[in-house]
Amino acid sequence: MNKLFVLDSYCAQSYEGLENFFAPQKMRRLGILSKVSLYCAAKLLDNQNIDLHAFKQNIGLIIATSFGPISQTLSFMDSIIFDGDILASPITFSSSVHNAIETTITTSLNLQGPVLTISDCYNSFLSSLATAQCWLASQMCQTVLLGAADERHPICKKEFGQKAFFATGAAFFLLTLSAGKKFIVKNITDPLNPADYAFNLSKKYQCLLSKKDISKIVADLIKTYLASKKIKTMDVFDTPKISDLFLNIDEKIQNEIFEQIKKTFLIDSEISKENLLEQCFISYQKNEQFVFSTSGSTGQPLQWRHSFAQIREEVKGVASIFSNIKRIVCTVPTHHSYGFIFGLQLAKFLNIDIIYQAPLPTLLWRNFLKAGDLLITFPLFLKYLKNIDFKFNCDVKVLTSTSPCPDTLMDDVIKMGAADITDIYGSSESGAIAFRKAGDKSFKLFDFWEYEAKDMQIEKIYRKDTNLEVVLPDIAKLKSERNFYICGRIDQAVQVAGINVYPQKLEQILRGHDFVKEVSVRLGEKRLKAFIVLKEGVNFDEAKRNIYAYINKNLDAHHKPESITFGKNLPQTPFGKKADW
Amino acid sequence: MKNIISGFGLLCALGENIAAISENLYRQEVWPQYPKDRLESSFAGEYPVFCIDKNIWENKKAQESFSWIFLKKALDEALICAQIDRDSLKNMRVGVCIGTSVDASFNCFDFYRQWIKGEPNISLRPLEKYLKYSLAKEVLKYLNVSGISQTIVTACASSTDAIGIGSLWIQEDLCDIVFCGGADELSIIPYTGFIKLMVASKNACRPFDKNRSGINLGEGAAALVLESEANFKKRKAHKYGFVLGYGTACDAYHLTSPAPDGRGLRRALDFAIKSAKISKDDIAFINAHGTASIDNDLVEGKVYNEILNNIPVEATKSLTGHCLGAAGAVEACLTLISLNNSKICKTKNFQEVDEKINLRPVCKDMHIDNSKAALSASLSFGGLNSVLVLGGQAYE
Numbered sequence: 001m002n003k004l005f006v007l008d009s010y011c012a013q014s015y016e017g018l019e020n021f022f023a024p025q026k027m028r029r030l031g032i033l034s035k036v037s038l039y040c041a042a043k044l045l046d047n048q049n050i051d052l053h054a055f056k057q058n059i060g061l062i063i064a065t066s067f068g069p070i071s072q073t074l075s076f077m078d079s080i081i082f083d084g085d086i087l088a089s090p091i092t093f094s095s096s097v098h099n100a101i102e103t104t105i106t107t108s109l110n111l112q113g114p115v116l117t118i119s120d121c122y123n124s125f126l127s128s129l130a131t132a133q134c135w136l137a138s139q140m141c142q143t144v145l146l147g148a149a150d151e152r153h154p155i156c157k158k159e160f161g162q163k164a165f166f167a168t169g170a171a172f173f174l175l176t177l178s179a180g181k182k183f184i185v186k187n188i189t190d191p192l193n194p195a196d197y198a199f200n201l202s203k204k205y206q207c208l209l210s211k212k213d214i215s216k217i218v219a220d221l222i223k224t225y226l227a228s229k230k231i232k233t234m235d236v237f238d239t240p241k242i243s244d245l246f247l248n249i250d251e252k253i254q255n256e257i258f259e260q261i262k263k264t265f266l267i268d269s270e271i272s273k274e275n276l277l278e279q280c281f282i283s284y285q286k287n288e289q290f291v292f293s294t295s296g297s298t299g300q301p302l303q304w305r306h307s308f309a310q311i312r313e314e315v316k317g318v319a320s321i322f323s324n325i326k327r328i329v330c331t332v333p334t335h336h337s338y339g340f341i342f343g344l345q346l347a348k349f350l351n352i353d354i355i356y357q358a359p360l361p362t363l364l365w366r367n368f369l370k371a372g373d374l375l376i377t378f379p380l381f382l383k384y385l386k387n388i389d390f391k392f393n394c395d396v397k398v399l400t401s402t403s404p405c406p407d408t409l410m411d412d413v414i415k416m417g418a419a420d421i422t423d424i425y426g427s428s429e430s431g432a433i434a435f436r437k438a439g440d441k442s443f444k445l446f447d448f449w450e451y452e453a454k455d456m457q458i459e460k461i462y463r464k465d466t467n468l469e470v471v472l473p474d475i476a477k478l479k480s481e482r483n484f485y486i487c488g489r490i491d492q493a494v495q496v497a498g499i500n501v502y503p504q505k506l507e508q509i510l511r512g513h514d515f516v517k518e519v520s521v522r523l524g525e526k527r528l529k530a531f532i533v534l535k536e537g538v539n540f541d542e543a544k545r546n547i548y549a550y551i552n553k554n555l556d557a558h559h560k561p562e563s564i565t566f567g568k569n570l571p572q573t574p575f576g577k578k579a580d581w
Numbered sequence: 582m583k584n585i586i587s588g589f590g591l592l593c594a595l596g597e598n599i600a601a602i603s604e605n606l607y608r609q610e611v612w613p614q615y616p617k618d619r620l621e622s623s624f625a626g627e628y629p630v631f632c633i634d635k636n637i638w639e640n641k642k643a644q645e646s647f648s649w650i651f652l653k654k655a656l657d658e659a660l661i662c663a664q665i666d667r668d669s670l671k672n673m674r675v676g677v678c679i680g681t682s683v684d685a686s687f688n689c690f691d692f693y694r695q696w697i698k699g700e701p702n703i704s705l706r707p708l709e710k711y712l713k714y715s716l717a718k719e720v721l722k723y724l725n726v727s728g729i730s731q732t733i734v735t736a737c738a739s740s741t742d743a744i745g746i747g748s749l750w751i752q753e754d755l756c757d758i759v760f761c762g763g764a765d766e767l768s769i770i771p772y773t774g775f776i777k778l779m780v781a782s783k784n785a786c787r788p789f790d791k792n793r794s795g796i797n798l799g800e801g802a803a804a805l806v807l808e809s810e811a812n813f814k815k816r817k818a819h820k821y822g823f824v825l826g827y828g829t830a831c832d833a834y835h836l837t838s839p840a841p842d843g844r845g846l847r848r849a850l851d852f853a854i855k856s857a858k859i860s861k862d863d864i865a866f867i868n869a870h871g872t873a874s875i876d877n878d879l880v881e882g883k884v885y886n887e888i889l890n891n892i893p894v895e896a897t898k899s900l901t902g903h904c905l906g907a908a909g910a911v912e913a914c915l916t917l918i919s920l921n922n923s924k925i926c927k928t929k930n931f932q933e934v935d936e937k938i939n940l941r942p943v944c945k946d947m948h949i950d951n952s953k954a955a956l957s958a959s960l961s962f963g964g965l966n967s968v969l970v971l972g973g974q975a976y977e
Contacts, residue, residue, distance in 0.1 A: 055833065057848070068734070073687050081694055085623050091773030094837050095964070098685055098734035103963030105833045112845065115831040115965050116742060119685040120732040122714040127717075127731040130676075134749035140852070153687075155696060156712070159705060191712035408766060528947045544655075 002129055002135075005180040007143065008210055009202040010044035011171035012036055016326070017043070017353045022108060027204070031072040031095050034104040034156045037063070037149040037170040039148035041105050044145070044172045047210030049277070052109055060114040060141035063102045064124035066194035068117075068239055071151060072096035101149050113141040122191045125198045129185060136177045147172040148198030156192055171202035180285065181205060187348060206348065208308050209290075213334070213344055214280045216356070218242055218261060220333035225257055238358075246273055261305055264291050266336060290335035292428040304429045306337075310466045314431045315345045317446040321422065321435060322397065326372030327352055331359040331381055337428045338401045342376045361385050371395040375418075378402040380576030382413055392417035399424060401432075403577040404486070410438040425486065430470040433461060434484070445482040453478055494523045496558045503528055506559050513550050515543040520570050520578050527562040531581055533570060540566070582856050584748045585813045586805055586822040588663025589762075590655035591914040591955055593801030593901045594631035594668035598658055603918050606926045607946055610902055613785050613797045619767050628781045631799035631902030644710055647766035648684035649719055651802035652906075655762065656720065659804040664818045667725050673812060675728035676756035677720045678747040680739025680763035682906030683771060684716050685732055690769055720760055729755060734906065738829070738869070738961035739763055740803065741909025741969055745827030747807050757812040764802035771905060772798055778837065780874045782805075786903075788871035788896035788928055789878050789942050791935040796872045799902020803910035822917045823972035825954055826857025832964030838876050839960055843884035846958070849966040850888065857954060859969035864892050864970075865953035866925050868916040869942070870960045871896030872903055877960055882938035889956075893949070894942045895919070899929040909959040913969055916957045920973025923951040951975040 015035035019029060021042045037161045041061075042052055050128045073096040075194070079088045094100070099117040106115055114135055118128045149170035149429040156164040175183065183205070186199040209217070222245045231253065231312040246254060258271050265280045265417060272279075284290070288308045318341065330343030334356070347354035348513045357368070359377065361384035369375065371394040379400055386409070398413055401424035425443050426432040434443035443452060445461070458476040462469040475487040494501060503521040506528055510519045518533040534543050544566070551560055571579040589599065594611055596602040603609065613629035616622075620630075632649060641650050660667075675857040687693070692707040717730035729750065733743045740763020747761035775781045775796065782795035807824060808816075830848035832840035839846070854861070867889060869881055873896075885894055897915050904911050919925045949955075954976060957969045 057830070061831075068686065069688055073770070074693070076774070077690060077693055080773060081697060085769070088773050088781075090774065090777035093770070093777060096686075096774075097736055097962055098682065099736050099961070099963055099965070100836075102735070102965075103836050106833045106963065106965075107835060110833045112831050112833045112848070114829045115735070115963075116746075116829075117734045117938075118731055119734045120717055120730065121732065122712055123715065123718065127729060130750060130755055131731065131746050132728050134746065134753045137753045138749055138856070153712075155693075155708060159708065195719065344841065368670065573717050 002183060002185060003133055003177055004175045004183040005178060006127060006183045006205040007174040007176055007180040008044060008048055008207040009171065009205040010040050010047065011041040011169065011199050012043065012351065013167060013169040015039040020353065021046070029091055029095065030104055031069045031100065032070045032168055033071070033149055033151045034095065034101050036232070037101045037147055038104050039168040040172045041145060041147060042109060044174060045109065047207070047212045048174060049211040049215055054108045055112055057112045058112055060132070060135045060144045061102060061111050061116070061499070062144060062146045063099070063103060063117045064128040064146065064198070065098065065101060065117065065119055066121050066124050066191070067153050068098035068119055069096055069100050069151070070153050072100065073478060074154060094219040096186060109432065111145070122189045122194045124194060126185060126187055132175050133177070136175070137167050142176070144175040146170060146175055148195045150195035153542055160192055164192040167197070169195055169199050171195065171198040173202060175207060179561060208348065209284050211277060211281050214277055214284065215242065217334045217340070218276065218280060219245065220339070221258055221260055221264060221335040224333055224335070226253070226259055227572045229253060243273070263293070266305070268292060290340070292340070293418065294428045295442060306431065307466065310431070310463065310468055311341060311345060313448050313463065313466050314341055315349045317448045318342060318346055318432055319349050320447070320571045322374060324372060325352060325374045325397065327370065328354040328374050328376060329369065330354055330356050330376040332376055332378060332402065336402070337431060338424070339376070341431060342399055342401065342424070361388055361390070363388060363390060365390060366393055369394060369396050372398060378576060379405040379409055380572070382409055386412050386416065390416060395419045397425040398422070401426065403557050407441060415440045427473065430461070430468070442479045442483045445484070458484055495506040496527050499558045501528065501558045506530065506555065506561065509554055510547070512514055513547055515546060519569050521561070522580065524562050528559065528563070529563045530561040531565045531567060582748055582752050582824065582826050583752045583810070584824045585810060585820055586806045586824060586917065587808050587813055587818045587820060588659040588665065588806035588977070589821060589914050589917060590658025590662060590804045591911065592633060592637065592651050592655045592803070593904060593911050594633065594799055595900050597634065597637060597654070598972060599662070599918065600731065602915070603922060606900065606915065606918060607924070609900060609926065609929050613902060616767060620769050620772055622769055624773070624776050626774070627783055629785065630772070630797055632767065633634065634802050638818055644706065646684050646688065647800065648681055648716060648764040651766065651800065652679070652716060652720070652762070652764035652804065653723065655764070655802040655804040656723065656760065659760070659806050662821070663806040664816070669726055670726045670758070673757040675724065675726045676747060676750045676759040677717045677728065677730040678733065678743040678750070678759060678761040679716045679720060680733045680735070680743035680909060681716050681765050681904045682734060682736055682739055683765050683768040684906070685734045686770065687711060688768060688770070699899070712768060716764060724760065735965050735967070736909055736961035736963065737903070737905055738942055738959035738965050738967040739906035739909065741913065741957065741959040741967040742829060744805060744824060744910060744913055744969055745829065745967060748824040748827055751807055751809045757809055759807045760804060761807060762804040765905040765907040765908040766800045767798060772859070774948060782873065785930050786873035786899050787930040787932070788869070788873045788899055789882055789940055790873070790931050791933040793873040793878060795874050795876065796898070797902045799898070799904040801901060801904045801907050801911050803914045803918065805910065805913070808948055820974055822920060823971050823975055824969060825859065825976070826853040826855070826970030827968070828852030828854070828856060829965065829967040832966070834964045836963055839880040839921065839964055841880060843880045845964055846881065846884045846960060846966040847888060849968045850884070850956070853956065853968040853970050859954055859970065861889060861892070863953050864889065864956060865920070865949040865951070866893040866895055866955050868912050868955065868957040869894050869896045870958050871898055871942070873898065879938055881958070881960060882940035886940055893925060893947060894940060895925045896928045896942050897926070909957065909967065913957045913971060916955050916971050917973060919949065920951055920955055920976070921973065925949055952977060
């Protein structure tokens, strides 16, 4: 009978974050259940990129509540019993009526379509589905915002103890008759915890990628791509509209961007600027997969496809190593695997707010960060913060990834006042593999990985529950069960004129020259190429001559570089990883 | 939408059944009373209400609510009217959709008073019953059937919505037959609340009158039996009218006041009329919400003047009181009675036109064309507006 589909859902047990949507003074007289419900509804609409402040006539609202705002009802009774009816509060009365939640939501979110509150004890949520379906079928509205909201009945809590376990909470679903996932609902009867089932169900239907998330991912992808082409580079630090990013961009670049987006969201048809986000959303819902591209720090950029089951498993594992996180502050773009997993998805999993902040190292971060924040960042940014003598002045935890974080920098971050720092070891191919905290040089494998080792060296890792197998690119020596050290990169051979050659070998040899401070080697057009940073005070012409002679003496023809570039710093990505030149 | 009303039952301050109410609607020998025997309140001598006669509820059991007693009576009448025996329902897809307000709330004032004061050995039965109870489920149990059930609590529009949604269930082929309506009772909580919100009147209420001073609460119940054409044909029962259309829309304006421009009501009217596939010329009259509160009547009157000008408006709350969650169903039944009598009643207590509204409701009993449709409107707390389009027996 149920023909409903879920576009997205959201659940909340507190209203922390409500102030991001509405002025606190306007909310001050609302009961807790109304606030939690409003927050949940606002968050869901916002996630779907629906303008909260615009008048909306095509969204119907159904609230399913068993007890209604019971605390307010009891409070009104209290005022009659203890103060006498003459002193009873009219405000408490008006917020105690059963449809107070509905009223709060319609007035705050400007919902002008059909509206209903159903209070049919534990049957409220289930019975609401028939009406939602009829509203949609009879075109009374295009989507239905269905919310199950209840608070723990104070008397039940006292009289029935642990049996009345569900505290205040709300779960909202955005329903249609065609788009989204098929809504499968069981007949659950739990009079003491009437919203518990809907609350848990909403977690299952919550989009890992909402339309708002997709909008952010696409914008990040375009900004980063344009910056890599030296176009609109300052937009990387801003939040321009996607349509604005395309302004004055020639067709070739635009098509390249479209190709990147198609790869990322696994879209197999042509895409257009006008329907870009909708196409991404539909493809995401169809495929439930996402593609991360490597930065190209070790060669050509590669694409790695991850199922949402794998991502969910990973996020759950990462979440388990943190506690008391109230907000995530993310400096990594969301199309990047780490911004996606440790930022976007971790915030969703922990049901906390996330804000995105450009990695500009200024002292203003001191005012911006709050106690309970988890800062998602990368070593280069932490290094810059250290250089400006930044100090964390509240309980902020730091998660760093994207490139190896030196031990000394980890210690420095703690000295700067961070409550904790976690270094994640992983890659776009594998996602997070292991982690370590300051003061520990060894990494601990996340629980969702198993490994195979030979001679105390990890050869291969694989997921326990989802299908993913990875050969580590580094030499990982086991310290103890599931703990290992990284002891350098495994040599990766490349082909030069049909012969295996090793860029690392050339790097090692060049690094052994007295005039060389740093070096990077990778495959060029046909042969290897090298980038060299000379030590300070070295005469450039003399060094150049000397190094070419050194190469001729020490390297065979296949290992000799086709070109050598000299510079002040090795080329880096914005996250501090080695880049091509 | 065109669902058949094959039976209905009604109970309110005007009388105990359809026959009595059909007469009393025009006699209008009914007045609000001071509810000292029903409500233990400091205000009971000041603010009058419309009550159901004591003989209806004097045998009420302690665990039964007034609302259920009222609804059961109305339902019995509707079942007889519709010539339905309960066994025959087992072969039909049954729905129950009931609107209420007080009956869905934690309406255990005596229990709570004892509990909060920590009195010893209190029985938890009232609480246990409340946890598993709803009016709609009681109806299902009473009919001894299973099916979709829903208790709607959109305050004063609850039972208008219940009838509208019941009709949608049939229209969308979820049900063959739906028992819908509403029930509500006088209770210390809304009685005190409305007085404290300063919308209750110390006198008999005067809908749309210049000197109106607020509402009188009331109580009652109404039950309607709605059927699909196909189901009705199989049974060969009597036809009392039709639910032709339903519209509902929200103001999104204020927690307790209607939007001054009546935007939600306009859209609800528009949707209801469109869903009934009729034009304004096909409307015989409007049964207004007409609470006699300053804000409600002002908005409602302005909207009718602007978009349904010259269509007669009747307001019956000065005969029944404001029955809260039951009001919409009570008034839908009164609308049906008026259609089937080809006559609408004068608006009791109306004396003087309010120039701010410029609406004169029907001031003496008036003949209407029973082949036309009628509207029954409800405006509720939170700015929800719901409208039913009803046809009588003669509607084609």
